[in-house]
Amino acid sequence: MRIGCTSRRGWASGAAVAAVVGGLLWATPSVQAAGYRTANFLVDAPTEALARKIGDAAEQYRHTLSLEWLGSPLPRWSRPCPIKAEVAPHLGAGGATSFVFDRGEVFNWTMTIQGSEERILDSVLPHEVTHTIFASHFRRPLPRWADEGACTTVEHPVERARQHRLLIEFLTTQRGIAFPEMFAMREYPADVLPLYAQGYSLARYLIDRGGRHKYVAFLTEGLASDDWSAALQRHYGVPTVAQMQSVWLDWVKQGCPAPPATIAAVAPATQSGWTPTTRGQSPDPVASAPAPAAMAATPRRTSIYAMQARRTGADPQR
Numbered sequence: 655m656r657i658g659c660t661s662r663r664g665w666a667s668g669a670a671v672a673a674v675v676g677g678l679l680w681a682t683p684s685v686q687a688a689g690y691r692t693a694n695f696l697v698d699a700p701t702e703a704l705a706r707k708i709g710d711a712a713e714q715y716r717h718t719l720s721l722e723w724l725g726s727p728l729p730r731w732s733r734p735c736p737i738k739a740e741v742a743p744h745l746g747a748g749g750a751t752s753f754v755f756d757r758g759e760v761f762n763w764t765m766t767i768q769g770s771e772e773r774i775l776d777s778v779l780p781h782e783v784t785h786t787i788f789a790s791h792f793r794r795p796l797p798r799w800a801d802e803g804a805c806t807t808v809e810h811p812v813e814r815a816r817q818h819r820l821l822i823e824f825l826t827t828q829r830g831i832a833f834p835e836m837f838a839m840r841e842y843p844a845d846v847l848p849l850y851a852q853g854y855s856l857a858r859y860l861i862d863r864g865g866r867h868k869y870v871a872f873l874t875e876g877l878a879s880d881d882w883s884a885a886l887q888r889h890y891g892v893p894t895v896a897q898m899q900s901v902w903l904d905w906v907k908q909g910c911p912a913p914p915a916t917i918a919a920v921a922p923a924t925q926s927g928w929t930p931t932t933r934g935q936s937p938d939p940v941a942s943a944p945a946p947a948a949m950a951a952t953p954r955r956t957s958i959y960a961m962q963a964r965r966t967g968a969d970p971q972r
């Protein structure tokens with residue numbers, strides 16, 4: 655079964671996907687592309703300098719995000735993960751990572767990313783690298799909300815704030831997904847954006863209350879038992895998936911307040927927020943009204959999220 659983060663790749667052509675699936679990506683000569691190889695990644699980017707920058711950043715994220723999520727670095731992969739990068743200033747930010755699970759192993763990585771250099775480095779890459787860390791760790795598919803939600807928590811604050819705005823829009827236009835249904839989803843729904851927005855919001859809620867390691871422990875237990883209510887009860891003290899929905903919804907209605915200090919104290923890894931780049935921004939953009947200068951400088955950049963929001967009928971799955 656080939657799975658991965660596919661829903662944001664509205665920009666990826668069918669031909670490109672077929673090339674990836676057929677393993678032809680690197681056999682196809684590219685006029686401009688430049689390659690760069692690191693221990694775990696093989697980058698194809700428009701210039702040598704970009705390939706180097708993306709490859710080094712991917713390795714750095716692989717290391718630091720493994721520590722963030724798992725508490726230890728990932729072992730080196732037996733074969734590098736190819737990254738195909740399209741980089742241009744006004745390109746919508748997006749990415750797709752796919753891989754194959756077979757008998758508890760992960761094979762045939764492919765990652766395609768696109769966007770401005772800045773957005774690739776501060777959002778798309780950490781998102782996609784987190785997918786590879788989860789695949790390597792769990793070695794089986796995760797519920798989509800939990801996978802995409804977690805990966806979005808490591809994106810730039812601007813992207814996370816956008817997810818929150820979309821969430822409010824979905825919840826007020828009957829596009830929310832009932833939690834029992836969302837917890838059971840192994841594939842992307844036809845209306846995929848609410849899954850991203852709700853997944854991110856719930857992941858944020860849980861991580862704020864227990865940190866990233868606990869989130870991974872919760873997923874481990876839920877995957878093993880397929881009893882998500884029991885896993886929620888054990889790790890977060892919420893007895894059922896349905897009650898999780900009502901607790902989360904109340905929190906959203908209250909404006910997603912930070913947890914009480916006593917609860918926050920047990921989750922030191924997340925209280926500073928994950929900030930992939932040091933821009934002096936608030937780790938919680940939703941709560942901070944005035945946009946810092948660095949954020950205000952890029953208010954109009956196109957995002958794949960916005961692009962997809964306009965094509966609600968598009969089927970994101972292959």
Ligand SMILES: [Zn+2]
Binds near residue numbers: 659660805
């Ligand atoms: Zn993803």
